[in-house]
Amino acid sequence: MIKIKLTYIIFLFAIYFGGSLYAQEDYIVNHSKFMQKSNPSYFGFNSLNKVGVLYNSLKLNEYDRMDNKYFFGSLTFEDQGFSLGIDMNSFKIQTTGLTTNLFNLSYIYKLQFDNNTFFLPAVTVGFGSSQVNPENLIFEDQLLIPGSINPETLDPLAPNISSVNYFDLGASFILHTDKYLAGLTFKHLNKPNTSYNKETEDEKPVEVSIQGAYEFDLNPYERRYLPRYSYLYAYGSFTKYGDALKIYLSQDFQLGEFSIGLSQQATSIEAFALNNVGVSIGLAIENFDFGLLYNFPFQSPGVVFSPSMFELFITFDFSIYRRNRRGQFNRLQIDNYY
Helix, strand or coil, X not given: CCCEEHHHHHHHHHHHHCCCCCCHHHHCCCCCCCHHHCCHHHXXXXXXXXXXXXXXXXXXXXXXXXXXXXXEEEEEECCCCEEEEEEEEEEEECCCXXXXXXXXXXXXXCEECCCCCEEEEEEEEEEEEEECCHHXXXXXXXXXXXXXXXXXXXXXXXXXXXXXEEEEEEEEEEEECCCEEEEEEEECCCXXXXXXXXXXXXXXXXXXXXXXXXXXXXXCCCCCCCCCCXXXXXXXXXXXXXXXXXXXEEEEEEECCEEEEEEEEEEECCCEEEEXXXXXXXXXXXXXXXXXXXXXXXXXXXXXXXXXXXXXXXXXXXXXXXXXXXXXXXXXXXXXXX
């Protein structure tokens, strides 16, 4: 097994799991189709009962990558006017033995303002667990001469490295019609301690995110040059996490059963920089929605780290059997509320 210097491990923690560039929930690239990662109120959207799985692989360098497995499910209790949502994430970096697992449970209440306007407030309780294999760490006092490593270390930090377990609290809401959507999310309200060092604390800062979307009908007069149900779904989110401002934009073209999308991710820390540009394709077949995405690195040297990423997902909608607008494929539907 490859061993890595402790300084490199700390660098990875700061970059991938700290607040400077990415938060763990941002490893889901396709925010527009998995909006519950940005805003858990989305679990109650249109009172849908859905499940889905996603896998993505993030390239760290030419030798190593991080694998991410994600599962979600939503269930609506129509008579009581609320929905429940669960999602689980599992991250693993092979060479370091770093494994992180996240579990969230969300409660979403439905309020109807008029025939077309719905308000979905939510609260979320989460649990996180992260472990690193100390055997994969090499401390500075173990480096004797080039090519020689002392198997023992006297570094006082070594015995203090341990696994991390923490609870997390969040709140959110979504306001939407069949044309637009607006949302607000607060995460890490309790500022959980995520330090691997038992003698120090490393609190997650409160994360604040706003989301917005609008859906355009590209073929309102049913012209023959486009499929009957053709839409453009424009989505954006702006997230403040620590000192970083993260921006995500996407444009999804739904052309009948098929979809093609573009996405852009940018970060502002000391300076504004474009991180990644993504391309996605999808296919909707009855209850199933299939999709894949590739995120191309768009590097700004010295400002941000821009990994490449491949993402694959499948979702299954149980609600489609009782919906009265099957096959229309637009994203901001409200038919299942009634």
